[in-house]
Amino acid sequence: MRNLTLFGILTTLLLSASVVIGAGVDLGQVQKQEVNLSAIMMFLLFVSGTLGITYWAAQRTKTAKDFYTAGGGITGFQNGLAIAGDYMSAASFLGISGLVYGSGYDGLIFSIGWLVGWPVILFMVAEQLRNLGKYTFADVASYRLGQTPIRSMAACGSLVTVLLYLIAQMVGAGQLIQLLFGLEYWIAVVLVGVLMILYVTFGGMLATTWVQIIKAILLLVGATFMAFMVLKEVGFSFEALFTKAVAIHKKHDAIMGPGGLVTDPLSAISLGLGLMFGTAGLPHILMRFFTVSDAKEARKSVFYATGFIGYFYILTFIIGFGAILLVSTNPAYFSDFVAGKLKGGGNMPAIHLAHAVGGDIFLGFISAVAFATILAVVSGLTLAGASAVSHDLYANVFRRGRVDEAQEMRVSKMATIALGILAIILGIQFEKQNVAFMVYLAFTVAASANFPVLFLSIYWSKLTTRGAFIGGFIGLITALGLVIVGPTVWEDTLGFAKGSAPFQYKFPAIFSMTAGFISIWFFSITDSSARAKEDIAGFEAQDIRCQTGIGADGAVDH
């Protein structure tokens, strides 16, 4: 039955793709049509390969543990690649190389911010999560606290983070695919949504992880090739690369140092805090630590992931400068060369560079990889959101833990489909909106609600249920509120006059994180309920399991 369904869907996809190829002819531009064809061929190859993996994974996904954590049998190296895959989204590949292309050094500042959260995750939460949790980070946060309030709070934090991130990815996907493949926006969004639902409902975490690993390898190989070709162009001399770029770029030597990205110190620190601690609060990232067998593999995952991500960011820096040399000088890549308007907008330098260094075939490859990247990232996000619904809200809050596995898995699959449909609807709704701020908003919420609750539940013995519940929500609401009344949403999105935003900082993490931490502290120390005594008494046993893993071994088959 499952076999048939998958086959049916694959056939539908192939059919719709042939319609698309047919439609491509209407564009009338011979070159563009060829480009579309190679991109679509490569993409179909990727989709059929990953659907094959999904079929394989579906055979092996029998229990809830298989579904949420791939049975806990992923190795540190594989998980490192998958984490890197989750993190190297199309937004960061195209966005950062685009930022380097436009402003040079500022792109490097941003990418460093994305990276430095990883060591902190390793030193503070990675193995602790592995030792205390089962499927979601709420398992850890609610380990010794009241299940109902803490899981509800953590599920809210997870779902808000996941939805914001999903909207940003879906809108990005629609626009990118529209441009690269010539598909209608809504078809692209539906395609992404349907494929993602397939991967997750049939293949669970096992399929999601392998889709992520394959995509991470493709992206790293593609980016390495581009950086290599750029360096070959300049005789493998950085001096020559930068000299030429400075001569060509309209900002000249300003691209060699920090520019207008961060203006005042408070914004700089706030941006850094949001990026650094937001990473440690992203549910789809935290969930990855449950897919490995023990603390040792959890640590190795972060080590490899940091290596891959760091290497990738160095590549995007070279790619951005390469695009200054090879893309900005070629009118063919511009819709308006004099005004400096790139075809497809400011996120496109890496895509055009792919064509400049590798022709149509390589452009097809990179386009397909960009699409694959979006698919893989949305799958991971949806799985994290679905587990918050099924494992936290349904099984532990609604049914108070009295639920059999089969039932819980059914709910998680229904939640996946519901989230997928919601993502498609939101993706279409937000088509014309500027969604760039949503990723940073997701990070801010993760840093201000999820991270404080998780961190204090692991380290602070006096944390109580009331403190975590109220404080977590205050962090969540402050983060959302301050972004909405801040300049990015108030002025740029809602269209109020410049300077009219009630809150004048673009990056509110420093305020919302403080609000979260202080209110958790305050509502914990003033809590003298019976529940609070239970919470505090439970710390000792939790800490011993957290430090040694005793008791956690049973959660994993070896």
Place this chain on the structure above:
Amino acid sequence: MQPDMVSKVKQHPKYRELLAKRTVFSWILTFIMCAIYYGFILLVAFRKDVLKTPIADNSIITVGIPLGVLVILSAFILTGIYTWRANGTFDELTREIKKDVQ
């Protein structure tokens, strides 16, 4: 976890050693990472001129570029140091504690 197990582990001398060593070690590494990163961010905010200085008289490459790459490398090296020590010393201590109490 059984209450007697909790007190057994807690009183184990190796457990105290593990706790002391790992806590200090993770906080030191976290501090180093934050110092490097926020040091860099403060340079971006206050001393842009330092980052814009060429690395040599006849070079176009500014101090900021190798420094930025160094921050990236330091993140990788710090995770390597922690993983290496935790997978060795800390896991060895944990193994000994588990052997004794179980």
